[in-house]
Amino acid sequence: MYFRSIFFEDYLLEEKRITLGRTITETDFVVHAGHTGDFFPHHMDEEWCKTQPFKHRIAHGTMVFSIGIGLTASEINPEAFSKGYDRLRFVKPVFIGDTIHSEVTISEKAEAKKPEYGTVTEHVEIKNQHGEVVLVCDHLLLVKKK
Amino acid sequence: MYFRSIFFEDYLLEEKRITLGRTITETDFVVHAGHTGDFFPHHMDEEWCKTQPFKHRIAHGTMVFSIGIGLTASEINPEAFSKGYDRLRFVKPVFIGDTIHSEVTISEKAEAKKPEYGTVTEHVEIKNQHGEVVLVCDHLLLVKKK
């Protein structure tokens, strides 16, 4: 983890970075439930899940998002501010024992309201060990111009 | 926490529910950093934060989102599936000691691709103890028709 200044002009469309992977554990399920207060049986009750189409406990959507985004947090760009996310979609369930990683592609650059800033969109795909996309979203950054 | 079936027809536009509150603690900061691996100094280094405009550690955006959404998780609707979120925006920083709650308003109803389902949009506002909105997003639900 370190600081590196990247200005609006430096972001290149289609540039892509791929994070390391992380195995999602039962511990993560329990920690996320306790952290958020969401103890829905989908995530916490193996017996009930057996009666459902997905058969096993499935990860909280907010957890897959938080951990998948967390995996991208290695370089701190002091010129950029996170505005938020668009088009966040839960594409496939994540089960205990799955290993996820994130792939981030610069998908859009645009002018921002303030002329000294631009908007950069990072398209994020979180994938499992089978290469399947489990979650997608667009991360919106406000980035200083040089 | 309990099951209650609510069908597409039952959702009423403008209907609003307000959750209980929860004080965001230093513990939540540390747990979220450890849960996601995001140890950026914005969240973890009080000395560095003193040199920044915001002066104090600020909550991870993914944490405010996860806890704010977690606060809404009290009733399980077996007729609804979460598709994802749109227009998630970080509006104001959340500091250690702030108390947040969530306000959920049914903001849109539409037909879904499959005719036996409809799409319901819940507009979520997460607010602090001063009544200020700190995060907004639109939660998209796919809901069975009767």
Added chain:
Amino acid sequence: MYFRSIFFEDYLLEEKRITLGRTITETDFVVHAGHTGDFFPHHMDEEWCKTQPFKHRIAHGTMVFSIGIGLTASEINPEAFSKGYDRLRFVKPVFIGDTIHSEVTISEKAEAKKPEYGTVTEHVEIKNQHGEVVLVCDHLLLVKKK
């Protein structure tokens, strides 16, 4: 989680509510040991447990109690105060992977010392996925009269 006023007169003998279930995980064992400081080998040392009649790590009694009671915490009655518990008994061991839920029955109503209050006893049974009772106790509530 929400507030709902229930007065002494509103409690009905034999009324029963059943909570959702929760799978007890190895994580819960480790969290409870770390939370309480009780690292007895019965809960933490799988090798030693192999030499014992119960063969596998068994849950802390205080954990089964705390989680089982936690499962009942969905509705907040501002007219009631928890006085404590009677006849708490550890009936059967809980193992990693067991799924427990709680069944709460109003078993007794009585006058309290202060005439504007009554005492309500909730008999709590915590059961595993085989329907076996693993822990019982009587929860004593002091409840305002109308």
Added chain:
Amino acid sequence: MYFRSIFFEDYLLEEKRITLGRTITETDFVVHAGHTGDFFPHHMDEEWCKTQPFKHRIAHGTMVFSIGIGLTASEINPEAFSKGYDRLRFVKPVFIGDTIHSEVTISEKAEAKKPEYGTVTEHVEIKNQHGEVVLVCDHLLLVKKK
């Protein structure tokens, strides 16, 4: 933590042991809520607590019990089995920053159903830094005779 065999005959009425102390932290509140799923505002919402007679977040009863009992877990007696607890009472609230310890007195000895066992009652008082009792209970042990 170590094993030491103590038989029924060895327990002496009125014998007392006093544990070390432990400061109850905001972290413990957050961990216990996440561990049990009990996010009642009494424990988690400092703003709401300001409007209540107790003014500040108060510890979960199950947490004071679990930690207070955990403090007594230093010596493992392989001749004793915990049957449960009687007369558990929440006497005074515990606040963030309070320091508690436990005092255990052998208060009763009796025959058990099986003639090769006896029942020993440990009266447990959990006290705060002012010497005030915050929780009491009677721990029931089934102990082998020599």
Added chain:
Amino acid sequence: MYFRSIFFEDYLLEEKRITLGRTITETDFVVHAGHTGDFFPHHMDEEWCKTQPFKHRIAHGTMVFSIGIGLTASEINPEAFSKGYDRLRFVKPVFIGDTIHSEVTISEKAEAKKPEYGTVTEHVEIKNQHGEVVLVCDHLLLVKKK
């Protein structure tokens, strides 16, 4: 856990104590990564580990050290101060499910700079369930003389 004064003269060379055991769980891996920020794939990515000689996730060295030393923390000697550690070596990997314990031998006694103190060296061996040493180190204590 209790206080017991042991002076420099009381330490006997070759005296040995053996702690209870503790099974190292996946939870411990996740907790340690979150506690330290070390999310290296050796500890967190089961898929990547399959491609490595050790085949499975291996425990953080700092965790085996911290837990192994923690196991020795039962008796508090108010006459002794921990100066640090020498010759800490990671001898064998620890995997999820291994059970470790610690063996502490008084291996050296020497004069300290201040004449009223002596230096005591505890040689610590942390072993797994097969009796194999996984970590060794020498703990240096500064101990008051009588």
Added chain:
Amino acid sequence: MYFRSIFFEDYLLEEKRITLGRTITETDFVVHAGHTGDFFPHHMDEEWCKTQPFKHRIAHGTMVFSIGIGLTASEINPEAFSKGYDRLRFVKPVFIGDTIHSEVTISEKAEAKKPEYGTVTEHVEIKNQHGEVVLVCDHLLLVKKK
């Protein structure tokens, strides 16, 4: 976090890297106690600490070591193996609210037993917000030659 091959020949004596900082919180104290089982009053009992020369709870040595080393874990060198640590010394206490960072200097290079490897020593200094060294140690790496 990413992989970068650095061979024995590439390590330069006196080369130094400085990590970001991290504020040590009460949460870290509670997590470390729960993770290791070390609930000594030096770390956990604020009231007892008031009677001691250091006046406030002080961090576990193993925690300062684990977090300080964790701060250095950003780049994964697949050519290097950690052998262990020498001369680990606890120089000054760390209190709740202190902010630490680590400074790593290549202090020694030597031949290893196997001719295709060399030994690299990283001298690690963990410092607080006042620039004071709180812990030092020498990290021993076995590194492949080109």
